[in-house]
Amino acid sequence: MNCGLLTNKNEPVPLKNIEVELQVQGHVATVTSTLKYLNEEDNPLEAVFVFPMPSGAALCQFSAKIADQEIVAEVQEKQEAREQYDDAVSSGEQAFLLEESEESVDVFRLSVGSLPPRQSASVTFIYIIELSVQADHSLQFCLPAVLNPRYTPAGTGGGIVSEITSSSTGIPYSLSFTAHISSPNPITKVESKCPLEPLMFLNTDHTKAKVSLNAGHMFDRDVELYLHYQNPHQLTAIVEAGAPAAQPGTLMGDPVVMVSFYPEFPESVMSSMSSCGEFVFVMDRSGSMSCRMHNGPGAQERIACARDTLLLLLKSLPMDCYFNIYGFGSRYNSFFPQSVQYSQDTMEQAVQKVKEMQADMGGTEILPALEHIYKQPCVLNHPRQLFIFTDGEVGNTKDVLRCVKSNADFHRCFSFGIGEGASSALITGLAENSSGHAQFITGTDRMQAKVMQSLRYALQPAVTDITEDWSGLSFNRLSPQIKSLFHGQRALIYAQLKGEECQNPDAKGKISVRYRLADQEVTNTVDFSLKPAENNGMAIHRLGARSLIRSLERDEQVDGADKEALKARVVDLSKQSGVSSSHTAFIAVHKGSKEAVKGPLVKRRIPTPMMLHGFGVKSRGMQLQARSRSSRKSLPTKLTRCSKKKSMPKCPDAQVFKMCSRIQAFQCLSEAVSVETSETPKDPLMQLISLQKASGCWEIESTLAEVFGKTEKELIKQIPAQVKPDVWATLLALIWLHGFKIDAQVEWQFLAMKAVAWIRSQKGQVRHVSQCYHGGRNIKAYQKMQTSHQQ
Structure with a gap:
């Protein structure tokens, strides 16, 4: 073309x-x-x-x-x-x-x-x-x-x-x-x-x-x-000199400092998870969602990938939460009139409706759906968390963001741009205006991995109550106040420095950033020279100006704002x-x-x-021949590498978690689980996920046996004495996940946590499972199975 x-x-x-x-x-x-x-x-x-x-x-x-x-x-x-x-x-x-x-x-x-x-x-x-x-x-x-x-x-x-x-x-x-x-x-x-x-x-x-x-x-x-x-979590500050031709006292005439704040999350915080929340999943079902995720072989349709992701989310939710699912296009609908409590019954109803979802709702009009959601009463003691999925093909971005911002005190939004070209203004704006988090899923990226990362953010503590101490420096802040940060997020703080001390080349500055993380008070401090860095095209000044301009433009959208005065200031800053x-x-x-x-x-x-x-x-229309894209993506290999290096959230029972770790080393119950064969389902991981109950357990059934390459009779025959069939099935599922799907651990980590928590809740079963582990160890058999699997 x-x-x-x-x-x-x-x-x-x-x-x-x-x-x-x-x-x-x-x-x-x-x-x-x-x-x-x-x-x-x-x-x-x-x-x-x-x-x-x-x-x-x-x-x-x-x-x-x-x-x-x-x-x-x-x-x-x-x-x-x-x-x-x-x-x-x-x-x-x-x-x-x-x-x-x-x-x-x-x-x-x-x-x-x-x-x-x-x-x-x-x-x-x-x-x-x-x-x-x-x-x-x-x-x-x-x-x-x-x-x-x-x-x-x-x-x-x-x-x-x-x-x-x-x-x-x-x-x-x-x-x-x-x-x-x-x-x-x-x-x-x-x-x-x-x-x-x-x-x-x-x-x-x-x-x-x-x-x-x-x-x-x-x-x-x-x-x-x-x-x-090196030292990525270290608080840093860079000062940039004002333009020689600019008038002192103006933004471009004074020095500007950029502070990088990238808090570190201890392992103790990473392993703590909330069981509360109202999770509202908002899925784009417009015609464009029938496009494929990428142009390579084996690419799924966007809507098919979204169905798999919703299934994974439904299986991963904590038992005490509330949830609902919306679809939108030229119109919108919801699975339930209001958010419902998570149970086996409501989960099964939702799973059935997810399987029937198609890209059959016309255009991409997300605003009416959001306005309806915001009118619904919040569930007491269950913070509302929106997960919005769209390929970003929407023309009224500013109206959508205005709506989200006006409801920011009542929810957080986790947004996902699907496919090449999702609007970064829409996807990042949804998250930025609600203290949430944005992800882009492009190329061969797995949607499930990125969505589960965001679910982890939604369930983990975040950095809150962020304050700054500039140690007596006179300044005008250019960037908005930071409300919260999730694990892996970083904030850049821009400020225009004022006062005579900035004229002294030997002067020093100091900034301390204090915040709360999981009921702990933390302080990061950095000392920096007020002597400006070498001229680099005024990059820091201009990013500070852009941050201030965007804040003023958002203020223009607020009802009752003096729009003419704000516009005049934006024009002045832009020209300056x-x-x-x-x-x-x-x-x-x-x-x-x-x-x-x-x-x-x-x-x-x-x-x-x-x-x-x-x-x-x-x-x-017309297109600049230098094709360019507004979306961002992460290397899939980086996500996989990270999931291996960074420890996953710990299971609620140390004994069972320790056993699962040994399973990962191929040292448990090897004779009970077989390898994947050509007769197993095309995606056995999704098959296994679909069989898990809301409580976290699995039950002995023929479909589960197929995932393991066994028959139902073989699984029943191998159940050890005093171990319940559903506990046995759940243990086998954990073994299979650790043995064959360790690279996808970021996707099934919450399912495994629920499974271990469920095993722990079964009186006396943890002891029997532990005895079963010690009595059934067969390293040679498992190594033989592993070799067969690799071939």
Whole structure:
């Protein structure tokens, strides 16, 4: 499929080259992207591009070059910029207009006015972004690659449209990518799924390094970097000097400090779990959920993967909680009129309805469903936790986030972006506006693993009551107050430093961050020099400005706010810092000879023949040929590696847990469990999960025996004396999980905890099980079985 700029003969205007320079300082990155085109038409073009950007990014510079003439854009109030652009184009002047989409903060529209025939053109844009923390404490940078079409609810006007295709062959342009990395702590390694040149350290203490992407990138995947630093939980602070040309006392004229706060969770906290909560699962059932998770072999449909995930969640919930499940599309429905108490009966009802779920509810209108949920009374002493699953194809993002924010005191939201191109503005905004957590599931990522990680967050204590002591420093805070952090989350605090002490190059600063974690008071302190770091393009200033601008924009959405005053302040901050906002745009005009360009001005509207499932309507629009994606993803290998290294939550009974650990070492009851065979179900793990009862136990039945490669009679025959059949079945399930599915432990950990807790509740059975373990040990038989399984 042709995409990008096309001629009137449907021939593409060639994109020749993409150059990306990455400057990393600690936890933030400055990204400079240059895209080079050539207009081979005989007519001038006016083109409109739509391209995504990570929602947390601060777009801070844009320039264009026509032939040898460079035009640098300025930030202006949006309407003024549009009028100036129209005037320039109508006068025959070359002009560029770059503005944030009305529908979503992570999509930008670039209008290129009057590109002369047979001329080359290049556009350069610079943005700054915070790097996300991964499960193994590394920092991730993702160069965006794909943006999906987004459904726009009826009556909301035009939507955001773009291409979704990617190809591994025939790419007519190249990519060069280089990253320069500096950090207060030593850099230990840099990883990527893409082939990299060897990491080059630039100093002896390994705090500066350089790495490049190998030539020949095929644009078949995102360019991801994973940066590893020493002492990741250490509180750090970096001070950046103000711009020499800026007036002292202004944001850009004063120093700005960035503090990285990444609290460490002790093992004792990691193993404590709550049994309370109202869990509301909100599932996207729009037509686009029938798309596959990825383009590789064996990919599930999104809705099928969602069904498996809901099944796993239902089996993993604690016995004392409440739950409900909603589906939404052009309409919404719920499994129960209100949240119900978790029991074997309600779980079975829900499981049956989950099996019947299809992507058959039309468009993607999440707002009515959320408004209905928020009107339902909360369950006393059961904190409400929303788990929202969507492929992110929604056009009214700002309305949705406004609704979530207004109900933030009554719930937390755990959001999941499914598939390539889920809107980072929507997914991260849902979590940020409710003190929750966001996940993106793309490529071959397993949805179950990431969802169970979030369930763990929902059941574990979080860092709360966070306060800061700046030890007498005078400052203006630029970032919002931190309300809570889950395990694995990090916060960056930005503040504009004031006062005469900042002028003294020998002056020192100090900040202490105090917080509560599982009824314990903790304090982290860092001393830092007020002498500013070397000039790095004002990255910290601009991220601080972006944080303040976003806070003011959210305040505009509150009923009764002085919207005009807030808008004026946003425009002032945006123009002062050069950071884009919802009320400003980048405008660049080349005031040359002012001679009108000869020939007709050709506007291009490029077809994107991707059917919106359930509608039969084709999206139409323009797409920047440098395909980019707003979603993020973690390396599956990293999740697996983390699950092995990091200890899982401990079982409630030390004796049974110790036994399970020995099972993991292949030393228990080997003759009772057989290997997976070709006759077992295609996904025996999901089969085993589906058979577990709400209490946590399994029962002897033929389907369970099939998972073990046995018959029901064989299992019954092997039940030891004084051990109940359901205890025996539950023990065998634990053995099988530890023996064959240890790599998926992050997915079934809660099922195993419930199973062990149930065994413990059976009077006298723990002692019999322990005796059974010691009497039935057969290492040679189990090793033989293990060998057979590996073959």
